[in-house]
Amino acid sequence: MKQDFLHSSAPFYAMLFMLVWILGERVVAWKMKAHIGSWRETLGNIQCGLGQILLEIPFKALLILPYILIEDRFSLFQIPSNVWVLIGSFILTDALHYWYHRLHHESSLLWKIHLVHHQPEEFNTSVGLRLPWLHKLTVFPFYLAQAILGVPVEIFVVTVSFHAVLQLWNHTELIKGHWGFLNYFIVTPSHHRVHHGKNPQYVNRNYAAIFSVWDYIFGTFTPEKEKVAYGIVQHIQTMNLYHSNFNMVNKLKSLSPLPNKEHFLAVLSITVGMLVMYLATGQHGEWMYGLILVFFVLLFPLPKI
Numbered sequence: 147m148k149q150d151f152l153h154s155s156a157p158f159y160a161m162l163f164m165l166v167w168i169l170g171e172r173v174v175a176w177k178m179k180a181h182i183g184s185w186r187e188t189l190g191n192i193q194c195g196l197g198q199i200l201l202e203i204p205f206k207a208l209l210i211l212p213y214i215l216i217e218d219r220f221s222l223f224q225i226p227s228n229v230w231v232l233i234g235s236f237i238l239t240d241a242l243h244y245w246y247h248r249l250h251h252e253s254s255l256l257w258k259i260h261l262v263h264h265q266p267e268e269f270n271t272s273v274g275l276r277l278p279w280l281h282k283l284t285v286f287p288f289y290l291a292q293a294i295l296g297v298p299v300e301i302f303v304v305t306v307s308f309h310a311v312l313q314l315w316n317h318t319e320l321i322k323g324h325w326g327f328l329n330y331f332i333v334t335p336s337h338h339r340v341h342h343g344k345n346p347q348y349v350n351r352n353y354a355a356i357f358s359v360w361d362y363i364f365g366t367f368t369p370e371k372e373k374v375a376y377g378i379v380q381h382i383q384t385m386n387l388y389h390s391n392f393n394m395v396n397k398l399k400s401l402s403p404l405p406n407k408e409h410f411l412a413v414l415s416i417t418v419g420m421l422v423m424y425l426a427t428g429q430h431g432e433w434m435y436g437l438i439l440v441f442f443v444l445l446f447p448l449p450k451i
């Protein structure tokens with residue numbers, strides 16, 4: 147049953163996997179006596195990531211259903227599910243990622259959403275988890291190209307999830323240097339550190355996620371030479387997740403001056419969104435991990451600078 151993807155617990159396991167990875171990087175850094183950033187910013191990144199994963203629950207119903215509808219009724223081709231289609235879908239996902247990612251930097255409206263991922267001024271694996279809360283809503287329309295082609299939804303879900311988790315390893319300072327000829331094919335941590343730099347020569351460069359070839363083809367590759375200064379050029383004066391994720395609606399600032407109130411509103415809006423979607427779609431299977439996530443989001447006070 148194609149709708150079974152709505153019940154999938156994959157995001158929950160992906161989240162656990164990411165948390166273990168972040169912790170693993172901390173242990174390696176401690177062994178190497180390397181400073182990879184404060185716990186404060188790391189916890190803020192994890193908190194942002196948990197909020198985004200939590201929002202995947204209602205968003206998934208909103209987004210996967212149109213995918214299934216288009217693939218079923220309006221696709222150009224009847225494509226079978228096999229390993230070659232899986233590989234092809236992965237490469238197509240990476241190509242689509244290049245363009246939606248580039249547009250999220252070059253369009254001022256989409257940048258207001260994407261900048262959340264670029265706010266941290268310290269670089270470690272947790273930055274990979276810090277995805278904007280509205281991320282799924284603005285990237286998904288690009289992926290509908292796969293539905294129009296006729297890529298089966300079960301293939302699409304596997305490739306998109308795998309593609310997202312694979313990008314985590316590029317967010318680290320522990321893996322140094324250039325990788326010779328592999329640089330031309332694979333996005334390395336060095337390649338992606340440049341993407342997070344606010345040094346003038348690094349801004350809006352290296353958009354690729356897995357295959358660096360897109361940056362070479364479309365002329366956006368810059369190698370890492372000067373030490374990277376992380377963050378965004380026009381720093382927005384907040385690491386408060388509610389303000390960061392909804393910075394395109396400035397009035398929210400005056401509506402919710404107290405951090406605790408904002409924190410409460412953030413959790414409330416996520417929970418209500420999840421509730422409404424689940425009541426509307428009759429999908430209750432993920433309540434358990436949804437509640438676990440709400441608990442984690444509530445556990446830490448929002449970091450404020």
Ligand SMILES: [Zn+2]
Pocket residue numbers: 247251260263264341
């Ligand atoms: Zn980016």
